[in-house]
Amino acid sequence: QVQLVESGGGLVQAGGSLRLSCAASGRTVNSYAMGWFRQAPGKEREFVAVAAIDWSGRSTHYADSVKGRFTISRDLSKITLYLQMNSLKPEDTAVYYCAARTRRTISITQDEYDYWGQGTQVTISS
Numbered sequence: 001q002v003q004l005v006e007s008g009g010g011l012v013q014a015g016g017s018l019r020l021s022c023a024a025s026g027r028t029v030n031s032y033a034m035g036w037f038r039q040a041p042g043k044e045r046e047f048v049a050v051a052a053i054d055w056s057g058r059s060t061h062y063a064d065s066v067k068g069r070f071t072i073s074r075d076l077s078k079i080t081l082y083l084q085m086n087s088l089k090p091e092d093t094a095v096y097y098c099a100a101r102t103r104r105t106i107s108i109t110q111d112e113y114d115y116w117g118q119g120t121q122v123t124i125s126s
Contacts, residue, residue, distance in 0.1 A: 002029055002115040004098045009120030016088050016124070022081040022098030022117055033101050034081045036072065037110055038094035038122075045097070047108040049083060061106050066092075088124045095119040 008020040020036070035050035049062045049072040060072055071084040081098055099113035107113070 002026055002032075002100055004100060004115055004117035006096065006098045006117040006120040009096060009122045011123045011125065012088060014088060014090055014124055014126050017084070017086045018088065018122060020083040020085065020096055020098075020120060020122070022083075024079045024081065024098075024100065027079060029079055029100055030074075030076045031104060033103060033106055034074065035099050035101075035107075035113065036081075036083045037097045037099055038092075039097070039119075040091075040094040043094075045110060047110065048096070050106050050108065051081065052104055052106045059106055061108065063108075085122070088122075090124045090126045092122060093124050094122060096122050 003025040005023045012018055033052035036048040037045050038048050039045040047063050051072045051074050052059045069087045073082045097119045098117040100115045101113045
């Protein structure tokens with residue numbers, strides 16, 4: 001059973017930065033695609049970013065709303081996923097979830113993810 005534990009959320013002013021971490025159990029996770037999703041109050045959970053290790057090497061994909069501001073990365077030795085968030089905006093306020101799918105390929109569809117963390121709150125003040 002894979003366990004995912006997020007950390008790093010908090011309250012920052014607009015324009016600031018945060019780095020989220022997602023510690024995973026078991027080195028098998030290193031072969032999985034892993035991503036970040038978020039859910040703002042009153043809204044559905046949405047895709048943020050994903051990192052995969054597939055036939056082409058390491059691949060990443062971002063939602064248009066965060067492209068150029070957020071960076072997803074993985075430390076395979078620590079079995080940890082990160083999300084560096086810069087130039088934060090109030091509309092980035094949400095609970096951020098780490099997820100893993102038991103496939104190597106990228107997916108932006110949350111139904112295709114098999115494991116989820118408990119979420120970490122990110123609040124951006126204007």
